[in-house]
Amino acid sequence: MPFRCRRQGVIHLLVFSIPLPLAALLNGCARAVTTSAPGTAQISAERPQYASTYQRRTSAPVLIRNATLLTAAGPEQQHASILFADGKIVATGADVAAPPDATVVDGTGKFVTPGIIDTHSHMGVYAAPGSPAESDGNEGTNPVTAQVWAEHSFWPQDPQIPLAVAGGITVIQALPGSANLIGGRSATLRLVPARTVQEMKFPGAPYGLKMACGENPKRVYGQRLNGPSTRMGNMAGYRAAFIEAERYRAKWDRWLKTHSGDPPERDLKLETLAEVLRGHILPHIHCYRADEMAQMIDLSREFGFKIRSFHHAVEAYKIADLLAREGIAASVWDDWWGFKMEALDGIPENAALLERAGARPIMHSDDPGVIQRLNQEAAKAMYAGRRIGIEIKPEQAIRWITANSAWALGIDSTTGTLERGKSADVVVWSGDPFSVYSRAEKVYNDGWLVFDRADTTRQWKTDFNLGTGAPGVGR
Amino acid sequence: MARARRLSAAGLTLGLLAVSSSAAAQTVAITGATIYPVSGPKLEHGTIVIVDGKITAVGTKVSVPSGATQIDATGRWITPGFVQTGTTLGIKLLESGGLLQTAEDSLVGDVNAAFNVSEGIDPASLTIPVARSEGITATLAVPSYGLIRGQGVWFDLSGDKLEDLLVKSPVVMVADLSETGKGAGGGSRAGSLQKIRRALRDALEYSRRKEDFRRGQMQPLSESAEDLEALEPVVKGQLPVLALANRRSDIENALRLAQEFKLRLVIWGGAEAWQMASDLAAARLPVVVEPLTNVPTFDALSPRLDNAALLRAAGVTTVLAQHDMAHFRDLRQAAGNAVRNGLSWDDALRGVTLAPAEVFGVQDRYGSLEPGKMANLVVWSGDPFEFSSAAEHIFIRGRDVAPVSRQTQLRDRYRELPPRF
Numbered sequence: 027m028p029f030r031c032r033r034q035g036v037i038h039l040l041v042f043s044i045p046l047p048l049a050a051l052l053n054g055c056a057r058a059v060t061t062s063a064p065g066t067a068q069i070s071a072e073r074p075q076y077a078s079t080y081q082r083r084t085s086a087p088v089l090i091r092n093a094t095l096l097t098a099a100g101p102e103q104q105h106a107s108i109l110f111a112d113g114k115i116v117a118t119g120a121d122v123a124a125p126p127d128a129t130v131v132d133g134t135g136k137f138v139t140p141g142i143i144d145t146h147s148h149m150g151v152y153a154a155p156g157s158p159a160e161s162d163g164n165e166g167t168n169p170v171t172a173q174v175w176a177e178h179s180f181w182p183q184d185p186q187i188p189l190a191v192a193g194g195i196t197v198i199q200a201l202p203g204s205a206n207l208i209g210g211r212s213a214t215l216r217l218v219p220a221r222t223v224q225e226m227k228f229p230g231a232p233y234g235l236k237m238a239c240g241e242n243p244k245r246v247y248g249q250r251l252n253g254p255s256t257r258m259g260n261m262a263g264y265r266a267a268f269i270e271a272e273r274y275r276a277k278w279d280r281w282l283k284t285h286s287g288d289p290p291e292r293d294l295k296l297e298t299l300a301e302v303l304r305g306h307i308l309p310h311i312h313c314y315r316a317d318e319m320a321q322m323i324d325l326s327r328e329f330g331f332k333i334r335s336f337h338h339a340v341e342a343y344k345i346a347d348l349l350a351r352e353g354i355a356a357s358v359w360d361d362w363w364g365f366k367m368e369a370l371d372g373i374p375e376n377a378a379l380l381e382r383a384g385a386r387p388i389m390h391s392d393d394p395g396v397i398q399r400l401n402q403e404a405a406k407a408m409y410a411g412r413r414i415g416i417e418i419k420p421e422q423a424i425r426w427i428t429a430n431s432a433w434a435l436g437i438d439s440t441t442g443t444l445e446r447g448k449s450a451d452v453v454v455w456s457g458d459p460f461s462v463y464s465r466a467e468k469v470y471n472d473g474w475l476v477f478d479r480a481d482t483t484r485q486w487k488t489d490f491n492l493g494t495g496a497p498g499v500g501r
Numbered sequence: 502m503a504r505a506r507r508l509s510a511a512g513l514t515l516g517l518l519a520v521s522s523s524a525a526a527q528t529v530a531i532t533g534a535t536i537y538p539v540s541g542p543k544l545e546h547g548t549i550v551i552v553d554g555k556i557t558a559v560g561t562k563v564s565v566p567s568g569a570t571q572i573d574a575t576g577r578w579i580t581p582g583f584v585q586t587g588t589t590l591g592i593k594l595l596e597s598g599g600l601l602q603t604a605e606d607s608l609v610g611d612v613n614a615a616f617n618v619s620e621g622i623d624p625a626s627l628t629i630p631v632a633r634s635e636g637i638t639a640t641l642a643v644p645s646y647g648l649i650r651g652q653g654v655w656f657d658l659s660g661d662k663l664e665d666l667l668v669k670s671p672v673v674m675v676a677d678l679s680e681t682g683k684g685a686g687g688g689s690r691a692g693s694l695q696k697i698r699r700a701l702r703d704a705l706e707y708s709r710r711k712e713d714f715r716r717g718q719m720q721p722l723s724e725s726a727e728d729l730e731a732l733e734p735v736v737k738g739q740l741p742v743l744a745l746a747n748r749r750s751d752i753e754n755a756l757r758l759a760q761e762f763k764l765r766l767v768i769w770g771g772a773e774a775w776q777m778a779s780d781l782a783a784a785r786l787p788v789v790v791e792p793l794t795n796v797p798t799f800d801a802l803s804p805r806l807d808n809a810a811l812l813r814a815a816g817v818t819t820v821l822a823q824h825d826m827a828h829f830r831d832l833r834q835a836a837g838n839a840v841r842n843g844l845s846w847d848d849a850l851r852g853v854t855l856a857p858a859e860v861f862g863v864q865d866r867y868g869s870l871e872p873g874k875m876a877n878l879v880v881w882s883g884d885p886f887e888f889s890s891a892a893e894h895i896f897i898r899g900r901d902v903a904p905v906s907r908q909t910q911l912r913d914r915y916r917e918l919p920p921r922f
Contacts, residue, residue, distance in 0.1 A: 154797050155799045157799065185796075189795060343912075343915050344918075344920075347919075364594055369827075370627075375912050379915070395793055405888040460888060462837030463887075495776075495802060
């Protein structure tokens with residue numbers, strides 16, 4: 027296993043020329059290649075641990091011809107073709123010849139987009155059918171649980187997964203819940219049929235860290251002895267954790283430099299936070315209110331880390347200028363609001379106002395239903411913007427569920443757009459993906475046709491679906 | 502038709518008596534639109550005339566009354582206002598965070614037949630303008646917890662006080678035969694049914710022997726006189742039971758119960774109703790469907806997105822709803838998705854307009870664009886189910902309600918940054 031993993035890491039580094047800082051972010055799999063020094067003791071960050079065992083399926087080249095392409099990397103292309111082979115996009119454009127062994131798909135009247143990426147999913151960690159036995163998303167035993175990893179809760183047979191695939195989703199970030207100030211590591215996963223989570227782990231994807239602001243942590247811990255029970259208590263909690271992490275990081279960095287004496291004791295919680303401070307793990311912060319996002323930016327300044335994205339961010343529009351300036355993405359819903367106090371100020375124009383300000387809006391789901399229709403979320407948000415005179419084009423709005431999401435997860439050099447050399451993560455839609463009537467017809471994940479609405483043998487059911495009378499997905 | 506005219510004349514008289522100062526503004530003619538009356542085929546380049554809150558004319562050869570406020574709706578679509586069935590719109594705002602001061606939708610206890618949510622309606626609720634801006638002009642608001650949860654009421658989403666907006670109360674008695682009702686039933690579905698049967702039997706008994714009850718010449722009954730009184734129209738088949746049931750066996754239990762007690766039954770949820778569509782059609786039982794429900798739960802392991810389409814194909818009267826707090830505004834998206842998954846466009850429109858009006862007994866005044874009906878209608882920029890369309894004019898009881906909400910005010914405040922406070 028480690029060998030294949032190593033080889034994959036090399037392939038990715040060579041083919042996509044991932045820049046060095048990103049190479050440093052790579053998970054266990056590729057890190058074994060890039061940073062391990064044989065003969066020296068290794069800290070966990072250097073171990074080839076919990077590696078991805080993902081393997082791309084081989085399939086014949088596919089040419090989709092005469093379709094409308096929304097590449098997420100440029101203007102809409104009409105009557106265009108896309109060719110992919112060996113899991114990579116080979117060409118897009120008006121004149122693309124099919125190799126003799128290619129499967130040719132007639133795209134007349136159809137739209138083709140990159141596979142949709144959801145930056146915020148609890149599939150697998152809060153699997154269906156919801157039950158206490160499958161409630162594995164919140165390690166609600168302490169407000170700071172940076173030591174837990176979502177992948178260790180993830181159930182690959184969650185029947186929600188094929189439903190999301192039928193909605194065009196190819197990649198998710200599976201996150202711990204928001205009960206805790208610091209909830210734990212996320213996992214970036216390819217939505218492919220698999221027996222183990224390792225087989226789904228996106229090779230080379232950096233880990234994310236889930237943090238949460240506001241009401242949830244203080245509600246969950248407010249009645250307990252040590253809290254936090256207030257927003258200022260939340261803030262003190264993050265700060266205490268990062269103060270510890272700074273000390274831990276300094277101790278380890280000293281030892282890594284000198285290798286003198288025994289290495290310091292490992293602490294899983296602080297190891298993850300130290301990796302955040304080193305910039306190797308990307309912080310994603312559940313935060314609704316504008317003023318709290320600004321507080322979190324202050325926190326990141328105090329400890330010198332960079333927030334990658336805010337999630338939910340229903341008030342992001344109030345600080346669109348700040349988020350643009352800081353280069354922080356915002357994963358939002360279109361119109362969720364009012365279900366709790368911190369969600370009271372949600373407005374459908376959020377994403378459009380962010381786009382206009384030069385920030386990086388993303389539509390996320392946080393929901394097993396909404397994940398099946400992220401294209402519709404983007405549509406609602408696009409038209410809400412247009413109605414107030416912000417001319418969002420489909421070629422921009424498609425980025426809200428593809429390219430921008432890939433950036434937030436640190437996998438944008440591999441997926442998120444239909445460009446030569448990128449993974450063949452491709453969705454064929456029955457029509458305009460921003461129409462309520464369109465459906466994903468074919469979904470290719472790294473070149474593998476994981477969903478075909480016209481072919482019931484290409485409609486994966488999880489083990490759980492068997493014998494439950496559940497119909498095929500995508501109905 | 503004759504009846505409609507009479508209604509209309511009565512409305513006119515009342516209107517003149519009540520507010521003579523703005524009488525001129527009370528005649529409105531909307532011209533040039535494609536009209537979907539639901540009760541009949543669509544009309545191209547049609548005109549609708551509204552007088553004092555009621556529709557007085559709909560057609561392609563209708564002349565504009567003199568003095569009418571005219572709205573040119575050329576290229577626009579007009580439908581009846583949408584109805585959101587089974588919500589807590591107007592009776593609840595926040596779901597989590599323990600803010601009980603924003604919730605009026607539940608009582609302590611398992612059997613609350615006498616509980617009627619109408620006096621919990623806040624006409625100033627922040628939820629109302631948001632729902633309205635999506636073309637929802639009326640709702641059936643229901644109580645939320647318990648076994649026999651209480652009475653749902655139908656009200657219009659505009660008005661300053663209860664009397665201005667209440668349309669019919671009660672409309673339904675809500676009962677929970679699903680997973681969520683089990684606790685109130687003692688922990689088992691069979692227990693839920695046992696408790697419901699006991700209450701219904703006692704309601705019958707009470708209804709037959711009120712005098713004995715008053716004199717104390719009866720064994721004690723399971724529920725209070727007030728609750729049994731409230732169940733009387735239910736056991737007499739006058740007030741329908743809105744039965745929350747998703748699992749096929751729960752729907753079958755509801756059917757059995759309805760036959761046993763001769764209840765008028767409406768299935769609510771019905772996630773697995775598609776499995777018994779022909780039985781439901783034969784029993785003439787309507788179903789309120791949530792078209793976006795397809796994630797398996799132990800309440801219903803095989804929900805599917807084409808539920809509404811399969812039910813309609815079998816001839817079941819199908820109402821479409823999207824009730825939960827974060828998504829109630831998305832009724833038109835839900836209806837559009839029902840179409841995406843096989844329901845005809847006309848049936849989807851009917852499912853959010855005339856079907857609920859018929860199922861809940863207000864079709865004499867609501868649900869379609871016909872003379873004599875309440876002028877609850879929406880002028881859309883295009884297909885109401887499409888994201889590219891928006892509600893441009895929302896008429897409720899003949900008043901053109903501006904699509905302004907707290908959300909539009911927030912939007913306008915933060916349109917340019919920094920905001921000018």
